[in-house]
Amino acid sequence: MTTNDTTDGAVSGENLDKLSTNLRKVDELTKRLTQVLTHxxxxxxxxxxxxxxxxxxxxxxxxxxxxxxxxxxxxxxxxxxxxxxxxxxxxxxxxxxxxxxxxxxxxxxxxxxxxxxxxxxxxxxxxxxxxxxxxxxxxxxxxxxxxxxxxxxxxxxxxxxxxxxxxxxxxxxxxxxxxxxxxxxTEGQSLVQGLENLISDLEANNGELIVKLADESAFELGGNIATTPGKVIYRNRMMELIQYTPTTETVHRTPVVLFPPWINKFYILDLKQQNSLVKWIVDQGYTLFVVSWVNPDAAYAGVGMEDYIEDGYLAAIREAKAITGEKQVNAIGYCIAGTTLTLTLSLLKQRGDKSIKSATFFTALTDFSDQGEFAPFLTDDFIDGIEAECADKGILPSVIMARTFTFLRSNDLVYTPAIKSYMMGETPPAFDLLYWNGDGANLPAKMAMQYLRGLCQRNELADGGFDLMGHTLRISDVSVPVCAIACETDHIAPWKDSYRGVQQMGSKDKTFIMTQSGHIAGIVNPPSRNKYGHYTHEDLNLEYEDWAAEATFTEGSWWPRWGEWLKKRGGKQIPAREPGDSSHPVLCDAPGTYVAVKAKP
Structure with a gap:
């Protein structure tokens, strides 16, 4: 970096004038920044x-x-x-x-x-x-x-x-x-653009600094992401139920109902055709239903876990059975939706309801005795703060959760993108995964506190039972065939904790798969990429260290292995079913309307 020779990158008189002009723009933008922060x-x-x-x-x-x-x-x-x-x-x-x-x-x-x-x-x-x-x-x-x-x-x-x-x-x-x-x-232009980016992010979040990770203008739901063909065939206050259009002439008799987490949106499993688990399941010859959860506002303050079960899980299963004419479904729960699927299975067992034929869990925790990297956020002072925030706003705002998750990987998800955007003046990349990551959802106040106090802090599901809907729900009540997929480097739902929960389930038929990579990449791992392998071992009585030490490693995606497991529980082949029926008219095309609602800061 020399200053005595303009051919070596020094600042000429003309460039200095441009630099001065841009620095004056910075001063003007600073006033706008002050206005944002003041309000x-x-x-x-x-x-x-x-x-x-x-x-x-x-x-x-x-x-x-x-x-x-x-x-x-x-x-x-x-x-x-x-x-x-x-x-x-x-x-x-x-x-x-x-x-x-x-x-x-x-x-x-x-x-x-x-x-x-x-x-x-x-x-x-x-x-x-x-x-x-x-x-x-x-x-x-x-x-x-x-x-x-x-x-x-x-x-x-x-x-x-x-x-x-x-x-x-x-x-x-x-x-x-x-x-x-x-x-x-750039004669200071990068600083001007960086300050513009900073102010835009602050304005978008009412003064909360949430670094934009992706270029939002590059994506359109149903346009270039979440494009697997399907129809919304049912809607209530909690969710839209999507039935996907078949791509095979015949399908397995037993339908599949997939419950994604409501902390984020379901299209993480349908970002693009090349890595869409939704499309892959349909292509394997299954009638697939996927729940798209509502993005709640303050009107949902009193909505609890029981509402997600009653108007989400039980409603989706009921409608899927009605449309297909089947008595049972194969259910999938991802992350918190897997935790809640466990609650639902316990409830159905106690009611004598056999609507769920098998259960698959993606990165789901049911035993929270080891809180892992989330431990700093599960102490009383922090949870007390969340409870006060929920009481004030009626929801746990998505920006609070987004900030918590990103600071678990602050260098990658906060400081590095902030440097590029605010100091370098760069436009965020057109990266679908990061776009999804920034498209968060709020949590209803009651549900958030039930989950944080009862499940995370007190670990009631694994320790004595979780009281809900007039029942005491327990992990041991899970008796259907189970397949659990956990991720080796998952910092949100550590694989050893997922394993410990599966060990406590009462099922005689249990399969556990540990895939390489983390909470998202480990699950969104299509066979075509041949990127991450997976580990298996039949003996689930082993301590997790011994299970890992003795497990067999297989190159490539876990999807085909799970596909074979699901196939054994899918029933015989029948003619493919088109979405909806006379009692379930098509309401709109997938991905539906609920998924498009943005969380308001």
């Missing part, structure tokens, strides 16, 4: 982070550790001081040499610091290495804390990591070489 909507402060009690306990525990073992604490402090001073001296030597040569040891690799200047330029390399030294020191300090409850320590580690990630030099214009280079190359 921003508010939410309960408890949702922004842990209360001071956590940090007070951490400070007390650290002080106790210092008194108990001062040598250990001083050793770590001296290591930090030594590394910092040594780093400063080495940087001074490099500068004194008058050469902008790469340091002998540029430091560890980190994809945030991909620009060559982080290694070759003394200023940027100094900033990077000192940041990494500071991050290591904070991590070590937390590791040193022993006189603290394990859950509180896990929470302290999580929020400390959030602070460390937030303070990365890549997140600030003055210490981000990519952003600085682009600002010069």
């Amino acid at each position: 921003r909507s508010t939410h309960n402060a408890a949702l922004d982070g842990p209360n001071q009690e956590l940090f007070t306990k951490a400070a007390t525990a650290y002080w106790t550790e210092t008194l108990r073992d001062p040598a250990k604490v001083l050793e770590h402090q001296l290591q930090f001081w030594s590394r910092s001073v040594t780093h400063f001296v080495e940087a001074q030597k490099t500068l004194a040499s008058g050469k902008l040569a790469a340091p002998a040891n540029p430091g560890p690799k980190d994809r945030r610091f991909a620009n060559a200047l982080w290694d070759t330029h003394p200023y940027f390399n100094y900033v990077k290495q000192q940041y990494l030294i500071n991050a290591d020191a904070i991590s070590q300090a937390i590791d040193d804390v022993t006189d603290m409850d394990s859950q509180e320590k896990q929470r302290l580690a999580f929020f400390s990591r959030q602070i460390v990630d937030m303070m990365s030099p890549t997140n600030f214009l003055a210490t981000n070489p990519d952003a600085l280079e682009k600002a010069v190359a």
Whole structure:
């Protein structure tokens, strides 16, 4: 980055004028930004982070550790001081040499610091290495804390990591070489566009900063995503029921009813033809029904889990049976819909209702005794904040959930896209998965608290039973044939916790498949991609570590294996069924109307 030769990228007089003009635009946009923030909507402060009690306990525990073992604490402090001073001296030597040569040891690799200047330029390399030294020191300090409850320590580690990630030099214009280079190359236009992007995101969410991850203008529901042909043949206050158009001359007699999670929208399973599980199931010769949940507003404040079961699960099963003339269906539940499918199966068992022939669970938790990475968000102070937010708004707004999920992967889903959008002025990519990720849904207040208090916090389904609809619902009541698919690197529904829940089910016929990758990519894994393999083992009495150690690995998608499992429970072949009947007229084309309703911040 030289400044004495315009042919080497220096700023000419003309370019300087353009830069000055753009910087004046930045000043004008700043006023607009102030206006947005002045009128921003508010939410309960408890949702922004842990209360001071956590940090007070951490400070007390650290002080106790210092008194108990001062040598250990001083050793770590001296290591930090030594590394910092040594780093400063080495940087001074490099500068004194008058050469902008790469340091002998540029430091560890980190994809945030991909620009060559982080290694070759003394200023940027100094900033990077000192940041990494500071991050290591904070991590070590937390590791040193022993006189603290394990859950509180896990929470302290999580929020400390959030602070460390937030303070990365890549997140600030003055210490981000990519952003600085682009600002010069575009005469400041990238900064103007970045500020426009920031203000647009704030305005779209009433002042809440939710980074837009995808170019929304690039997608149209029913146009280039969610395009599998089908018809909405039933609608009530909770859901639209889609029956998909057959692609085979004959189909299995027993229909399939798929329940997606209502935290997000169903079309994650129908993004495009190449990776659509919906299309794949239809192509295997099944009459497929998919529930598309309503996106609730404040009018749904009193809607609970019982309403999702009564007007969702039981209604969809009833209508699917009526249309097909069958007595049973094969049911699928994904994520929270799998948890609720377990509740439904227990309810039907206690009622003596055999409407469900088999159950498939995608990344579903039924035993919440190990809360995994969500533990920091399931303590009373945070849940109390959610309860107050629900009481105020009648819903748990989708932006709150989106923020929680994204900060589990803050570098990938918050800071990196924010840098590209706000500092580099780039348009978000036309990426269907990220578009879906940003198309969230609200949760009714009552349902959200039933789920968070009763299932997540108190683990009632696995520990004594979950009281609902006049019954005490238990995992052990599940007695139909079960196939569960969990994902190896799932941070939302860890596979070992899913496995533990399946172990407690009362079914004599149980299959467990662990696929590679995470909560979404592990499920949306078509055979044509041949990307992720899967693990199987028949003995589900093993502890999860032993199951994994002894499991057989198979290359490729789990879809065909599950397809063979489902085929055995699908019944004989009959002529294909067109959507609807005389009692179920077609209401509209798939993907329907409920899916198109955006969550209002």
